[in-house]
Amino acid sequence: MFESTKAFSGFSVDDVEAAAAFYGDTLGLKVSRQNGLLRLHIAGGRDVLVYPKPDHRPATFTVLNFPVPDIEAAVDELGRRGVRFARYEQLPTDERGIFRGGGPLIAWFTDPAGNVLSVLEESD
DSSP states (O other): OOTTSOOOEEEEESOHHHHHHIIIIISOOEEEEETTEEEEEETTTEEEEEEEOTTOOOOSSEEEEEEESOHHHHHHHHHHTTOOBOOBTTBOBOTTSOBOSSSSOEEEEEOTTOOEEEEEEOOO
């Protein structure tokens, strides 16, 4: 039934304007707006829907992962753009916010609504 549809994911924010500025300006994604909703146009031809929700509660899990070839370069660039990296007690990170405890190297950060995002190093 759904094998030929172009499914997409979505998540809520409390301020669509702040989300548009963050995703468009800070992260450099192509964004568009229609009917009060925000669409993030990400690589691979899939969009992510970002919608306003008055009683928004930030996701307690990672809603978007951005694979990068060099996590240190990505963390440095995002830091220059004002992104601050999260640190979790149960997942110790280095001084730059990168978790190196097994699996892919990963660093978490949040959008203005508090939703969790990550950059993770992925080799070809």
